[in-house]
Amino acid sequence: MSDDECIQSAGARIGRLPAERPPALEALLRRRSHSKHTDDAPSRAELEQLVAAMASVADHSRLRPWRIIELRGAARARLGEGIAAASGGDRDKQVAKAMRSPLVLVIVVSPRKSGKVPLWEQEAVASGVAHFLGLLLHEAGWGSIWKTGAHTRSKALRKALGVRKPEYLLGWLYVGGIPDRDRDRRPKPRKPLDLSRHLTEL
Numbered sequence: 001m002s003d004d005e006c007i008q009s010a011g012a013r014i015g016r017l018p019a020e021r022p023p024a025l026e027a028l029l030r031r032r033s034h035s036k037h038t039d040d041a042p043s044r045a046e047l048e049q050l051v052a053a054m055a056s057v058a059d060h061s062r063l064r065p066w067r068i069i070e071l072r073g074a075a076r077a078r079l080g081e082g083i084a085a086a087s088g089g090d091r092d093k094q095v096a097k098a099m100r101s102p103l104v105l106v107i108v109v110s111p112r113k114s115g116k117v118p119l120w121e122q123e124a125v126a127s128g129v130a131h132f133l134g135l136l137l138h139e140a141g142w143g144s145i146w147k148t149g150a151h152t153r154s155k156a157l158r159k160a161l162g163v164r165k166p167e168y169l170l171g172w173l174y175v176g177g178i179p180d181r182d183r184d185r186r187p188k189p190r191k192p193l194d195l196s197r198h199l200t201e202l
């Protein structure tokens with residue numbers, strides 16, 4: 001099956017879709033994470049363009065209750081050092097893990113005071129930002145994967161990354177170039193959804 005046939009069959013399972021699928025649907029059907037990256041990474045200018053697009057994420061009262069910390073080069077070690085401090089684990093091992101990709105984007109919930117918008121709604125916005133950013137990165141030809149861990153919300157990791165309460169982490173995206181062997185792969189097969197469970201009616 002060609003890439004297009006594979007995507008087409010995924011789409012066909014979702015519903016009656018026009019032959020020319022809208023770009024957002026196409027991008028979502030093709031989206032996948034990549035855990036292995038080359039040393040290439042989006043430039044600061046490219047990243048700014050993608051992050052600027054997050055102004056369109058649905059956001060109750062437009063609080064924009066999030067921020068992203070960009071880690072490149074030696075700064076990536078801060079992630080590993082924070083995890084090692086939180087877990088009491090091997091610093092060098094954690095630092096090596098954090099440096100596995102050329103760019104790390106730490107996703108931070110930055111709660112705003114609001115009588116109307118509770119924290120869970122603000123976290124939902126930050127989560128949307130992480131999802132859309134991963135989608136846009138993929139569409140732009142970059143690989144990314146959202147990671148977390150047992151110490152994502154630990155004080156030690158927050159401290160290492162300069163994140164102060166009430167801010168907290170939603171995890172981080174490892175970002176980089178997609179290796180040729182992965183780029184050539186056909187779209188990731190997805191188990192079709194059981195729509196009787198995921199789309200219910202009253």
Ligand SMILES: Cc1cc2nc3c(=O)[nH]c(=O)nc-3n(C[C@H](O)[C@H](O)[C@H](O)COP(=O)(O)O)c2cc1C
Pocket residue numbers: 031032033034145146147148149170171188
């Ligand atoms: C909030 C969140 C946290 C995640 N944490 C991890 C993680 O720590 N380790 C991991 O291997 N995958 C984690 N994942 C899943 C990967 O990001 C990815 O979705 C998964 O490998 C499946 O690949 P796919 O996105 O191509 O379907 C997390 C996903 C989300 C949304």
